Amino acid sequence: MNGSPNIARTAALIGDIARASMLSALMSGKALTASELAREAGVTIQTASSHLSKLEQGRLLKVRKQGRNKYFELASQDVANVLEGLMGLEAGTHPLKTRTGPSDAALRHARVCYNHLAGDMGIQLYDSLLANQYLKLANEKLILTRKGAQFVREFGIDIEHLQSAKAPVCRECLDWSERRSHLAGSLGRAFLQRFETLKWIKREEGSRIVKFSRHGDDAFNATF
Amino acid sequence: MNGSPNIARTAALIGDIARASMLSALMSGKALTASELAREAGVTIQTASSHLSKLEQGRLLKVRKQGRNKYFELASQDVANVLEGLMGLEAGTHPLKTRTGPSDAALRHARVCYNHLAGDMGIQLYDSLLANQYLKLANEKLILTRKGAQFVREFGIDIEHLQSAKAPVCRECLDWSERRSHLAGSLGRAFLQRFETLKWIKREEGSRIVKFSRHGDDAFNATF
């Protein structure tokens, strides 16, 4: 009965359909405005405003003000993890219902998790980096090897810039669809951005689905 | 807006104070009866009954009927993980409030997480097993080495019995207080039980706190 009221507060915050829709939308990693989130959740702007201030107060969201717009995003990777965990519970619950539609299959194949690549392709990336000893698991920490740093640099990612920031470069993230780890952290984010710039992938508007172009798919498989 | 209603349903289930109290109590890993859980949550038995059936329906709890008693426990390690995640969010949110009392310090030192040891001592155990190469991280899977199996057997755990069951023997679990991994899975559970039989530890009634005896503390530190 110790920390229970606290977890109830947070869970109740997630436990509203409108707010859950907003949080789900933000799992794409993109920062969205209040109006966009209102539309996403299917409520009026006033209602959304109320929800968003609660989510911010509950430290689930982080806000950035830009002119007359207010951009919301998930407060941290930890928040994203909890949300993924909840999705995982639901997925594990109904083993029959898991493959409901094509969008579900697409999500399992490749999707955005907060700000990095998840799904089958995310796991392939992660496994390949480990197999090539670009990443190494030391204790329970994931670290980028020297060989890995060079590879990443040649792949077109400004690794020194990432390393100079205080945020962790490599981090594991558990996949709800595969129950395997994939790469998060600022490097995970950088890979996703790089794939986008290279036009290997295209992100569906308003969803977490990541679509590989024909060329991108070939190149990805050749590289990782 | 895809899986959002689902996560809202689950989160709302956790988001009630009475139910959160029950779930927290069950984080001790012990199976509790409906009346015990009612007392824990501070509601009448009728109310508890209603909550418990909802939690069961929502697949957060698993029920075992024994005579005229009904024993409830968390449905899976995944459920425990989500709950730990939620606690972690709360803990990370108020960095000032983290060290509220002595019970909090005790929880950080050694506690039960679902059915295995967590907190500082849990991490010490995990690290030691890795350092001695009793455990090994291969890809993202945790495996027990041959050397490790022998050690575990000599420590008084029937490892063959664990391995014959279908449940995973070794598993990682993330600590909310330390943000480090510790050992879960059936081996984690077996260690906890073994410590109890050896009288190294004693579990406080109705809480997650694990108390090491003077002898137990010495022995633990000598062994791990």
Add this chain to the structure above:
DNA sequence: TTCATAGTTCGATCATAGTCGAACTATTCG
């Protein structure tokens, strides 16, 4: 300044669901 758009605040309405008392079933123990 005037207009348009983004977001907030307030107030009223309404539905959901948490709560308990009372009456029920089910199991165990003499």
Add this chain to the structure above:
DNA sequence: CGAATAGTTCGACTATGATCGAACTATGAA
């Protein structure tokens, strides 16, 4: 067979909070 204990179901009460309309502030554009 009762008597006692564990848990469930039902119904009524109530409080919380989600919702929207209307009126507000704030930023940007013309």
